[in-house]
Amino acid sequence: MAHRTLVLVALALAAHLDAIPRSLPRGALPRRQDTSTKIIGGHEAAEGQLPYQSRVGELPGEGVGEVGSTSVAAWSSHRTLCVTAAHCVEGGDPTSPSGLRVVAGGLDLGTLEASEQVGEINFIIEHPFYSPITFENDIALLRLETPLLYTESVGQLELPQPQQNFTGEVCRVSGWGQTSEGGTLSSILLYTDLPVLSDEMCEESYVQDELFPSMLCVGGAAAAGVGSCHGDSGGPLACGSVLTGLVSWGYGCARPEYPGVYTEVSYFVDWIASHTRR
Numbered sequence: 001m002a003h004r005t006l007v008l009v010a011l012a013l014a015a016h017l018d019a020i021p022r023s024l025p026r027g028a029l030p031r032r033q034d035t036s037t038k039i040i041g042g043h044e045a046a047e048g049q050l051p052y053q054s055r056v057g058e059l060p061g062e063g064v065g066e067v068g069s070t071s072v073a074a075w076s077s078h079r080t081l082c083v084t085a086a087h088c089v090e091g092g093d094p095t096s097p098s099g100l101r102v103v104a105g106g107l108d109l110g111t112l113e114a115s116e117q118v119g120e121i122n123f124i125i126e127h128p129f130y131s132p133i134t135f136e137n138d139i140a141l142l143r144l145e146t147p148l149l150y151t152e153s154v155g156q157l158e159l160p161q162p163q164q165n166f167t168g169e170v171c172r173v174s175g176w177g178q179t180s181e182g183g184t185l186s187s188i189l190l191y192t193d194l195p196v197l198s199d200e201m202c203e204e205s206y207v208q209d210e211l212f213p214s215m216l217c218v219g220g221a222a223a224a225g226v227g228s229c230h231g232d233s234g235g236p237l238a239c240g241s242v243l244t245g246l247v248s249w250g251y252g253c254a255r256p257e258y259p260g261v262y263t264e265v266s267y268f269v270d271w272i273a274s275h276t277r278r
């Protein structure tokens, strides 16, 4: 009996250690690379191709872009709202985001690009029921002090309908994350297209974990060797012009047996709206 418990504990620990969120500690600087490196199985984004993608970091050109974010069409007044993962911003003082900015319109972390715009973060709204243990409700809103100016390089995604079902659709994930499991970050924005899996397929892959209805799985066996990884956290999964998911967690990266797990934005539309009607 005692022996069995120990084994179970050991397994649970091993599993938990592996289930890490896809952000990197601040200061883990991506380095410019000469080779045309790829997100795992990804393609380099062209200017204006993913105008909704932004990153949470410090000043452009300083090479800090450890997590992704997305500007969304939800703020009707004079501010811009960006969405990211709660695990990217957890624990910070919401009213003093300590020099963090949203940088939109950039492709290359190592270069100050003319297309780039910097949005000062005025307020961080972390989901009140975010769990750093299970990653449930892994979503946060970034309210910008001044609006982004929408251009060819800076744009936004629409929010989904509440409970909208994207199973089977092929959607686009993008970011500056690792180009291989445990590898280097990309200095260039990369993207790849992956199918949204059914909840059943997701549960089969993660039998030992608690998955919540507000999580969705992407990739898996149909897309082995392609996917999001550490450093892509908080970044968008776009189904057409709709923000469907946020990069959240997974075991390893791009493993056929373990699809990537994303925050399912359609579960949070009402919560987002509650912060935009002001």
Ligand SMILES: *[C@@H]1O[C@H](CO)[C@@H](O)[C@H](O)[C@H]1NC(C)=O
Binding pocket: 165, 166, 167, 168, 198
């Ligand atoms: C979503 O759509 C898929 C495929 O059309 C279907 O199999 C699944 O049951 C739907 N899921 C929900 C929660 O409605």
